Amino acid sequence: MKRIGLDVGGHTITAGVVDFSRSPAKLLRSETVAAPSPRMAEPLVEAAAALVMRFAESGEECFAGMGLPGFVAKDRKTVARLTNYENCDGLALGDAVERRLAERGIRAKAAIENDANCAALGEGMAGEAVGMEDYVVLTLGTGVGAGIVSGGRLVRGAHGMAAECGHMALCGAELTGCGCGGAGHLEEAASADWLERRAKGAGLPADFKSLWQMRAAPEAEAIISPALEALARGIASITVTLDPEAVILSGGMSRADGLAEELAARAQKYLPEPFRPYFTLKTSSLSGEAAVIGAASLFRESL
Known part of the structure; x- marks a missing residue:
């Protein structure tokens, strides 16, 4: 049976086949497509099924694990809220994809999980962790997410929504536009989507990569520096709460040259002195592969 992982983002969706017969696990082949437009339930189901069909043919049996950018219900079958998609609350996405694939002759078992949780699983199997x-x-990336592994186990919480660190209220109630319905959240202060919106409003390139490259310019620095401070506070808060061996940065923004070093330096001043010798901030070496590998690994929970 093929094990296929999907990393659903706000801008792109990446899918790939993963080989778990070796250690570390290996992504054999992957493809990336643009996220559906509009970002709504039916286009999402169709896009996910179409990507699986690039790796599985009619008559085959496969597993498709999907990492989603938002809140997943405790049953791990139902979407609670996708902050960058509309009309998905309560969507039984796994079941919908299974039905769509069955219509095309593919016998599939599908599962869903938060995308950052998938990235955490992937890093533990094949990456920096x-x-x-x-x-x-x-x-x-488009948003800010987190996956926590404690004592070797993924932390999901009482209601399946643990580790939503992008929604830590660190930034003041003047930020009120977070897609989750809350206010003052780290995601609104420091995610690529929100930084690009602010850049566009200031007449700057509405692209994080371009904004980062021109960060020495005062008008770009005025947008980037508050975001870095918010992220540094978030990283320090995570560190003192969990005392991890490492915090690992993943996602498209994490690959910006010098970002990890900048965040590490800023986070140090927020940490209590006893934590500072142990504080480790790393950047994923798997690029976008971690979430795909982690999503494909969800087959183990369906056995």
């Missing part, structure tokens, strides 16, 4: 028992993966 191999051999670690306590670590956090912080995903920086």
